[in-house]
Amino acid sequence: MAGSGLFAEIIDGDVYKYYFDGEWKKSNSGKVVSIINPTTRKTQYKVQACSQEEVNKVMDSAKCAQKSWAKTPLWKRAELLHRAAAILKQHKDQIAECLMKEIAKPAQDALKEVVRSGDLVSYCAEEGVRILGEGKFLVSDSFPGNERTKYCLTSKIPLGVILGIPPFNYPVNLAVSKIAPALIAGNSIVLKPPTQGAVSALHMVHCFHMAGFPKGVINCVTGKGSEIGDFLTMHPGVNCISFTGGDTGIAISKKAGMIPLQMELGGKDACIVLEDADLDLVAANIIKGGFSYSGQRCTAIKVVLVMELVADALVEKVKAKVAKLSVGPPEDNCDITPVVSESSANFIEGLVKDAKQKGATFCQEYRREGNLIWPLLLDNVRPDMRIAWEEPFGPVLPVIRINSIEEGIHHCNASNFGLQGCVFTKDINKAIMISDAMETGTVQINSAPARGPDHFPFQGIKDSGIGSQGITNSINMMTKVKTTVINLPTPSYTMG
Numbered sequence: 001m002a003g004s005g006l007f008a009e010i011i012d013g014d015v016y017k018y019y020f021d022g023e024w025k026k027s028n029s030g031k032v033v034s035i036i037n038p039t040t041r042k043t044q045y046k047v048q049a050c051s052q053e054e055v056n057k058v059m060d061s062a063k064c065a066q067k068s069w070a071k072t073p074l075w076k077r078a079e080l081l082h083r084a085a086a087i088l089k090q091h092k093d094q095i096a097e098c099l100m101k102e103i104a105k106p107a108q109d110a111l112k113e114v115v116r117s118g119d120l121v122s123y124c125a126e127e128g129v130r131i132l133g134e135g136k137f138l139v140s141d142s143f144p145g146n147e148r149t150k151y152c153l154t155s156k157i158p159l160g161v162i163l164g165i166p167p168f169n170y171p172v173n174l175a176v177s178k179i180a181p182a183l184i185a186g187n188s189i190v191l192k193p194p195t196q197g198a199v200s201a202l203h204m205v206h207c208f209h210m211a212g213f214p215k216g217v218i219n220c221v222t223g224k225g226s227e228i229g230d231f232l233t234m235h236p237g238v239n240c241i242s243f244t245g246g247d248t249g250i251a252i253s254k255k256a257g258m259i260p261l262q263m264e265l266g267g268k269d270a271c272i273v274l275e276d277a278d279l280d281l282v283a284a285n286i287i288k289g290g291f292s293y294s295g296q297r298c299t300a301i302k303v304v305l306v307m308e309l310v311a312d313a314l315v316e317k318v319k320a321k322v323a324k325l326s327v328g329p330p331e332d333n334c335d336i337t338p339v340v341s342e343s344s345a346n347f348i349e350g351l352v353k354d355a356k357q358k359g360a361t362f363c364q365e366y367r368r369e370g371n372l373i374w375p376l377l378l379d380n381v382r383p384d385m386r387i388a389w390e391e392p393f394g395p396v397l398p399v400i401r402i403n404s405i406e407e408g409i410h411h412c413n414a415s416n417f418g419l420q421g422c423v424f425t426k427d428i429n430k431a432i433m434i435s436d437a438m439e440t441g442t443v444q445i446n447s448a449p450a451r452g453p454d455h456f457p458f459q460g461i462k463d464s465g466i467g468s469q470g471i472t473n474s475i476n477m478m479t480k481v482k483t484t485v486i487n488l489p490t491p492s493y494t495m496g
Contacts, residue, residue, distance in 0.1 A: 001094065001097070002045075002094055002097050002098050002101075002199065002203065003016065003199075004094075005094075006091070006206075006210065007091075007094060007203055007206055009024055009206075010024050010202055010203070010206050012026055014045075014046055015032050015046045015047065015048065016045060016046065016047045016048065016198070016199055016202050016222070017048060017202075018047070018048045018050055018054075018202075018220060018221050018222050019202070019205050019206075019209065019218070019219055019220040020054070020057065020058050020061060020219050020220075020221070021058075021061045021065075021215050021216050021219070022209070022213075022214070022215030022216060023215075024206075025048075026048060027048035027049060027050050027051065027054060027223075028051065028053075028054065029048075029049050029050065029051045029054070031048075031049035032046040032047065032048060032049055033046065033047050033048075033049050033195055033198075033222065033223060033224055034046055035047065035102055035195060035196060035198060035199060036196075036341065037101050037102070037104075038102075038103065038104040038196075038337075038338040038339065038340050038341065038371045039101075039104050039329050039330065039337070039338050039371070039372075041342065041370055041371065044101045044102065045098075045101070045102065045198075045199045047195075047198045047199065047202070047222040047223075048222050048223065049222070049223045049224055049227065050221045050222060050223040050228060051223075051227070051228070052227070052228060052231045054221070055221060055228055055231055055232060055235065056235075058190055058219045058221055059161065059190065059235055059237035059238070060237070061215075061216040061219065062161045062188040062189070062190050062216055062217075062219055062237070063160065063161055063188070063237055064216060065188050065214060065215060065216025065217045066158065066160055066161060066186070066187060066188035066216075066217070068214065069183075069186060069187075069188055069214060069217045070157070070158050070186035070187075072186070072214075074128070074129055074132055074133060074184075075129065077125075077128070077183060077184050077186070078125035078126070078128060078129050078184060079125075080183075080211050080212060080213055081121050081122070081124065081125035081128075081180055081183060081184060081211075082121075082122055082125050083211040083212065084121055084207055084208045084210075084211035084213070085118040085119070085121035085122040085125075086118070087207040087210050087211055088114060088117060088118040088121065088176075088204060088207040089114070089115055089118040091203070091207060092111055092114040092115055092118075093111070094203060095110075095114045095172060095200055095203045095204060096110035096111045096113070096114055097110075098199045098200040098203055099113060099114075099171070099172070099197075099200050100330040100331055102168075102171075102196050102197050102198070102199055102200055103168055103169065103171065103196050103197055103200075103340055104294075104329070104330045104337040104338045104339075104340065104371075105293060105330055105337070106293070106330045106333050106334060106335070106337055107330055107331060107332075107333040108333050109292075109293060110330070113170060113172055113173050114172055114204075116173055116452075116454070117172045117173045117175075117176045117204070119454075120173065120176055120177060120180060120454045120471065121176050121179075121180045123454065123455060123471055124180035124181055124184055124471050124474075124475070125180070125184055127184075127455070127471050127472055127475065128181070128184030128185065128475055129184075131156075131472060131475060131476070132156055132184070132185065132475070132479070135153060135154050135155040135156075136152075136153070136154040137151065137152070137153060137154075138151075138152035138154070139151060139152070140152070141491070147491035148488075148491045148492055148493055149487065149488045149489075149490070149491050149492075150485055150486065150487055150488070151485070151486040151488070152483060152484075152485050152486075153483070153484045153485075153486070154481055154482065154483050154484075155481070155482050156185070156476070156479040156480070156481060156482070157186070157479060157480060157481075157482045158185050158186035158187040158478070158479060159185075159187055159239040159240045159259075159260065159478055159479065159480060160187060160188075160239030160240070161187065161188050161189070161190060161237055161238055161239050161240075162178065162182040162187045162188070162189045162190070162238075162239065162240045162241075162242060162478055163189075163190050163192065163232060163233065163235075163238045163240070163241045163242070164178035164179060164182065164189055164190070164191045164192070164242050165191075165192050165194075165232075165233075165241070165242070165243045165244070165245065166178065166191075166193060166194065166197070166201070166244055166245075167194055167197075167244045167245045167246075167298075168194040168195075168196040168197045168340055169197075169293065169296045169297060169298075169340075170244075171193055171194055171196075171197025171198070171200045171201045172197075172200050172201060172204045173454075174244050175191060175193060175201050175204060176204065177454065177469065177471075177474065178191070178242040178474070179191065179208070179218065180471075181471065181474035181475045181478050182242075182478050183213070183217065183218070184475060185475055185478045185479045186479075187239075187240075187478055188216060188217045188218070188219070189217070189218055189219065190219045190220075190221065190232070190238075191205065191218070191219065191220040191221070192220075192221055192222075192223075192228075192229075192232055193220065193222065194245075195222075195224075195225075196340050196341065198222050201220065202220060202222070205218060205220045225248075229248075230255065233252045233255060233256060234255050234256065234257075236257075238256075238259065239259055239260075240259055240260045240261075240262070240477075240478060241256055241259065241260075241261050241262070241263075242262040242474070242478075243261070243262070243263050243264070243265075244263075244264045244265075244298075245264075245265065245266075246265060246266055247265060247266070247463070249263045249264075249265040249465070250265065250463065253466060260467070260477055260478075261466050261467060262466065262467040262468075262469060262474065262477055263465040263466040263467065264298065264419070264458070264459075264460060264464070264465045264469060265460065265463060265464055265465050266298050266391055266393075266417065266419065266463075266464060267298055267299065267302065267391065267417045267418070267419025267420060267440075267449075267460060267464050268302045268303060268389065268390075268391050268415045268417040268419075269289075269299060269300065269301055269302050269303075269417075269419055269420045269421055269422070269440075269449045270301075270302070270303050270304075270305055270408070270411065270412040270415075270421045270422075270438075271285075271286065271289065271290075271301045271303070271304045271305065271421070271422050271423075271424070271448070272305045272306075272405070272408040272409070272412070272421070272422070272423045272424070272434060272438075273304065273305065273306040273307060273310065273314060273423075273424045274307055274405070274423070274424065274425040274427070274430065275307045275309045275310050276425055276426045276427060277310070277424035277425050277426065277446075278424070278426070278446075279310060279313055279314050279317055280317065281424065281446065282314060282317075282424045283314065283317035283318045283320075283321055284321070285301075285422070285424075285446075285447060285448040286301055286304060286318050286321075286397070286448070287318065287321045287322070287325070288448050289301035289422070289448025289449060289450075290302075290304075290395075290397040290448075291322070291325060291335065291336065291375050291395050291397070292335075293337075294336050294337055294338075294339055294373070294394060294395045295392065295393060295394050295395045295396065295397070296339060296340065296393050296394065297451075298419060298451070299419065299420050299448075299449040299450055299451050300393075300449070301397065301422070301448055301449060302391055302392070302397070302398075303381075303388065303397075303398050303399075303400060303411075304397065304398070304399045304400065305400050305402050305407075305408040305411055305412070306399060306400075306401060306402065307401075307402060307403070307408075308401045308402065308403055311379075311399070311401045314399075315363065315377070315379050315399060318363075318377055319363045319364070319377060322363070322364060322375050322377055323364075325375050327372065327374055327375070328372075335375075336372075336373075336374065336375050336395050337372070338370065338371035338372040338373075339371050339372075339373060339393070339394050339395075340371070341371065342370075342371055344371070344393060344394065345368065345370070345371045345373060345394070347392070347393075347394075348373055348392050348393070348394035348396055349368060349373075350386075351386050351387045351390060351392050351396065352366055352376065352378075352387070352396060354385060354386045354387065355378050355381060355385045355386070355387045355398070358382065358384060358385050359380070359382070360378045360379065360380055360381050360382075360385060360387070360398070361378065361379040361380040362376065362378060363376070363377040363378070363379055364376050364377060373394055373395055373396070374395070375395040375396075375397075376395065376396045376397070377397055377399065378396065378397065378398045378399060379399045379401075380399070380401065381398035381399060381400050382400070383400070383411070385398070388400060388411075389415060391417070405430070405434060408434075409434060409437045409438060412438050412439070412440070413437075413438065413439045415462075416462055416463045417460070417462060417463055417464045418439045418440045418441060418460055418461035418462040418463070418464045419440060419441055419442075419449075419460040419464040419465070420440055420441060420442045420443070420444065420449035420450075420460075421438045421440045421442075421443050421444070421449065422443065422444040422445070422446075422447060422448055422449055423435065423438075423443065423444075423445055423446075424445075424446055425445075425446075428445075431445045431446075439461060439462065440460070440461065440464075441458070441459040441460040441461055441464065441465070441468075442457075442458065442459070454470065454471055455470055455471045455472060456470050457469070457470040457472075457473055458470050458473075459473075
């Protein structure tokens with residue numbers, strides 16, 4: 001059960017504490033933030049509402065701790081990460097329970113997220129030892145006009161304090177994807193989890209605490225974004241921000257100073273289907289890509305662009321599969337569970353009503369009970385409908401019929417998003433041509449968009465983000481190059 005056993009110290013009464021300087025603490029603000037269960041629509045958990053004064057203390061602690069942590073041998077940092085990964089997997093059931101109750105993640109998917117997170121931490125430890133254990137040695141005479149009088153040694157050094165802000169839909173996995181690279185590189189980290197998902201993240205942080213990391217190296221503050229959000233992202237003690245979420249990231253990027261930014265801000269991932277595609281494969285991937293976790297994924301298929309010649313056949317295959325999706329609470333491991341909040345459900349409903357008013361074909365009856373929305377496929381969607389462009393983050397998928405490859409590429413590239421996309425065809429030449437033409441960070445060929453495996457590069461362009469994620473890329477962006485030049489009195493050459 002959440003907040004019990006080894007996790008008992010992270011809760012005081014019915015309010016979860018925040019983590020600062022190696023200890024679990026109550027906020028002096030006397031305020032709490034309630035977390036609503038998406039299924040019951042009742043308060044499930046409460047967390048501390050940290051004040052700006054407390055954020056200042058956390059930042060000071062993180063800055064101080066980072067100096068000594070950077071001097072910790074690389075093998076020791078990796079050892080602690082491996083230990084945290086093992087503890088995380090050992091307590092997967094309790095953390096998965098939090099995920100079900102906070103964000104209505106289906107039971108099996110919740111367990112997979114925790115196990116995947118442990119695997120990510122371990123892989124990051126190994127990768128960090130490899131890439132941070134190497135430097136470069138340069139000699140001056142490779143550049144015209146120079147003798148060999150200078151030896152240049154380069155290495156990667158930590159940035160300092162990393163601010164990590166994960167989203168509600170993967171509050172554990174997308175938290176450790178920021179924590180582990182930061183720590184292996186010698187940084188300290190301040191985590192600001194989402195409100196929905198905060199308790200899952202706090203349980204995860206306690207696994208790092210139990211692993212024995214030094215005080216102040218890992219910190220986790222909870223609270224209202226309206227009170228500490230801007231204060232955190234504009235804090236002078238922050239040396240790098242890694243953010244995953246919505247268009248809030250655009251505002252953060254405009255306010256942040258001269259620090260590295262790693263931003264993943266969502267997408268309108270297009271699925272382009274050509275006439276020669278394997279329609280059974282396409283239909284299976286549309287179900288997986290469009291409706292997994294009720295469509296609440298940045299890499300979910302958000303629009304299907306199918307050639308008119310095969311559109312009828314594809315829609316019928318997808319309709320048949322949609323009819324088999326189970327709908328209900330996450331505890332029953334249903335395919336479709338409630339979306340995260342009432343405001344999210346209302347937004348999705350607004351897109352559906354707009355599509356209906358403008359003449360889209362409803363392949364199923366629209367049905368909603370509270371935050372639970374039944375899966376819906378919309379055919380004959382036109383570009384003048386909101387659903388053609390806006391990201392629903394729910395189990396509603398539009399189908400736009402196209403008459404040429406160029407029409408599909410044009411719609412994809414006209415979006416202000418550019419995270420991922422996919423193309424289905426048996427012609428590899430056309431697949432590569434379309435991939436090259438699509439303005440997205442990643443294109444999947446004959447598979448739905450996906451973030452992962454976690455060591456693959458993951459990035460967006462346009463309003464979908466800044467920089468690149470993936471374990472190796474995250475380690476590299478959380479470091480900077482330090483150069484030491486040895487100047488020799490006379491040229492020196494190794495004769496062999």
